[in-house]
Amino acid sequence: MLIGVPKEIKPDEYRIGLTPESVKVITDDGHEVMILSDAGLGIGKTNEEYQNNGAIIIDTREEIFEKADMIVKVKEPQLDECALLNEDQILFTYLHLAPDPEQIKALLDSGSKAIAYESVKDKDGSYPLLTPMSEVAGRMAVQAGASCLEKAKGGSGILIGGVTGVKSANVVVIGGGVVGLNSIEIAIGMKANVTVLDKSAERLDYLETVFGDDLNAVIANKENNETFISAADLLIGAVLIPGASAPKIVTRELLLKMKKGSVFVDVAIDQGGCAETSHATTHSNPTYTEEGILHYCVANMPGAVPLTSTYALNNATLPYVQTLANFGFKEALTRDEGLRSGLNVCNGELTIEAVAKEHNYKFKDPATILAAL
Numbered sequence: 001m002l003i004g005v006p007k008e009i010k011p012d013e014y015r016i017g018l019t020p021e022s023v024k025v026i027t028d029d030g031h032e033v034m035i036l037s038d039a040g041l042g043i044g045k046t047n048e049e050y051q052n053n054g055a056i057i058i059d060t061r062e063e064i065f066e067k068a069d070m071i072v073k074v075k076e077p078q079l080d081e082c083a084l085l086n087e088d089q090i091l092f093t094y095l096h097l098a099p100d101p102e103q104i105k106a107l108l109d110s111g112s113k114a115i116a117y118e119s120v121k122d123k124d125g126s127y128p129l130l131t132p133m134s135e136v137a138g139r140m141a142v143q144a145g146a147s148c149l150e151k152a153k154g155g156s157g158i159l160i161g162g163v164t165g166v167k168s169a170n171v172v173v174i175g176g177g178v179v180g181l182n183s184i185e186i187a188i189g190m191k192a193n194v195t196v197l198d199k200s201a202e203r204l205d206y207l208e209t210v211f212g213d214d215l216n217a218v219i220a221n222k223e224n225n226e227t228f229i230s231a232a233d234l235l236i237g238a239v240l241i242p243g244a245s246a247p248k249i250v251t252r253e254l255l256l257k258m259k260k261g262s263v264f265v266d267v268a269i270d271q272g273g274c275a276e277t278s279h280a281t282t283h284s285n286p287t288y289t290e291e292g293i294l295h296y297c298v299a300n301m302p303g304a305v306p307l308t309s310t311y312a313l314n315n316a317t318l319p320y321v322q323t324l325a326n327f328g329f330k331e332a333l334t335r336d337e338g339l340r341s342g343l344n345v346c347n348g349e350l351t352i353e354a355v356a357k358e359h360n361y362k363f364k365d366p367a368t369i370l371a372a373l
Contacts, residue, residue: 001325002032004068006061007039010075012283014042014306015313017072017093020053022314022321027054031325034058034068043307065089072321074313075300079106087111087347090329092321094118094133095344097355098245099272104359107345113329117317119243119352120342127242129320129342131178132312136302138182138238141265142171142190144296145234148263148287154294156261158233161191168192172228174220174249174274175238176203179267181210183236188214195228225249230257237266237274244354250275252291260292269297330373333366340366 003026005017016039018026023033035055037047047057058064065071065084073093077085079102085091087110095116097104107114117129142160149155149169162168171187173180176198187194188211197220198204204217218224229235229250235258239246246268255264255277268274269281277290280299287296302309320339324332333340344352349364356363 001069001328002034002067003070003072003321003325004034004058004064005036005039005072006064006081007036008042008074008303009078009081010300010303013075013300013303015074015303015310016040016043016045016306017074018318018321019043019310019314020045020049020055022318023050023055024053025318026321026325029322029326032056034064036061036064043310070321070324072317074310075303076100076103077107079103082106082110085110085112089113090115090324092117092317092324094270096270097344097352098243098358099270101359104345104350104355104361108348108350111348112345113343113347114345115324115339115342116344116352117313117342119344120320121338123338128338129313129316132316133302133309134178135182136305136309136312137267138179139186140301140304141179141183141236141238141267142186142192142234144286144298144301145171145236145263145265146190148265148294148296149234149261154261154287154289155263156233156259160187160234169233170195170228170231171234171236172197172232173236173238174198174225174229175240175268176200176207176217177238177240179238179240180236181207183238183267184211184215187234192234195232197225197228220249226254226257229254230259232258233262235262235264237264237268237278239268239274240271241354243352245272245358246274248274248276250277252276255291255293258291258293261294262292263294263296265296267301269299273297330370334370340370343369 070090091114146160151157160169171192173196195216266278343366350356350361
């Protein structure tokens with residue numbers, strides 16, 4: 001199989017779909033890998049390093065999209081990239097279709113076979129290709145929030161961990177999944193007062209076992225949400241409904257009850273955000289203030305630490321890239337039910353039910369499509 005890796009063009013995105021080491025594994029399997037010239041510079045990897053590991057360096061993205069059997073990226077394709085895809089091509093990347101109707105239409109029009117990292121499941125029902133970036137984003141959320149709390153940046157001027165004789169900040173995390181767990185870990189490490197809100201008593205019990213008395217684990221409901229969110233100095237939105245838009249847990253009314261100068265980091269922004277006031281920002285212009293609350297809603301948070309993020313992502317994605325390359329699209333997805341669950345778009349059909357329902361498209365079951373190929 002001929003695999004193409006273009007340069008990421010989303011603003012402030014420095015990751016790349018394959019590391020040089022991953023290229024070597026793939027080429028050792030007998031496949032070819034095309035890398036767009038200088039696409040690896042964001043992680044400090046030169047054309048020469050990619051060539052030494054078996055890559056072919058290509059000067060234009062058009063040639064990559066024209067020739068490749070499979071395109072491997074990091075972030076969702078921008079509309080001009082969607083226009084370069086064709087019906088014989090596999091696209092393997094993060095898609096986050098739920099909040100992006102324009103991308104849905106563009107991918108459907110392309111006829112390509114688009115597999116979303118965030119939808120691929122493991123045998124235990126977890127999301128192995130979402131986990132590494134959720135770990136990074138969860139850790140970065142506290143780091144970014146602590147910085148935003150500085151007075152010069154629009155925050156209230158509170159130090160997350162306080163000092164002797166002065167109280168620490170109240171950090172409230174909505175959602176106790178992978179993002180939430182990593183945010184909790186960093187916030188506790190910085191000596192904040194940390195509360196997590198989650199609907200699952202079982203998950204809260206697990207988090208209490210992990211963090212003990214350092215964590216206040218609270219069932220998420222209207223009353224508890226209002227009590228703890230209104231008292232937060234730093235609020236972190238770590239909500240996920242796989243494949244669907246994030247629920248708007250933080251209403252404008254609730255936001256008005258928060259202390260002015262508090263900070264809200266919405267990690268769920270990739271799926272539309274979990275607040276009524278959230279809209280996507282960039283690393284170059286990451287924040288805005290609404291109702292007196294500083295919002296940090298960067299849609300590609302891990303892109304700020306591309307070296308760590310690219311290698312963490314490749315650790316998870318490489319086996320799936322190998323499966324697709326070694327067996328081809330139909331056989332790979334037939335063999336692996338978890339990989340099949342990642343199929344979002346195929347031959348002009350929408351194959352992810354939650355997105356189809358949300359945007360009033362007809363849903364086509366992936367197994368049905370595969371059987372007809």
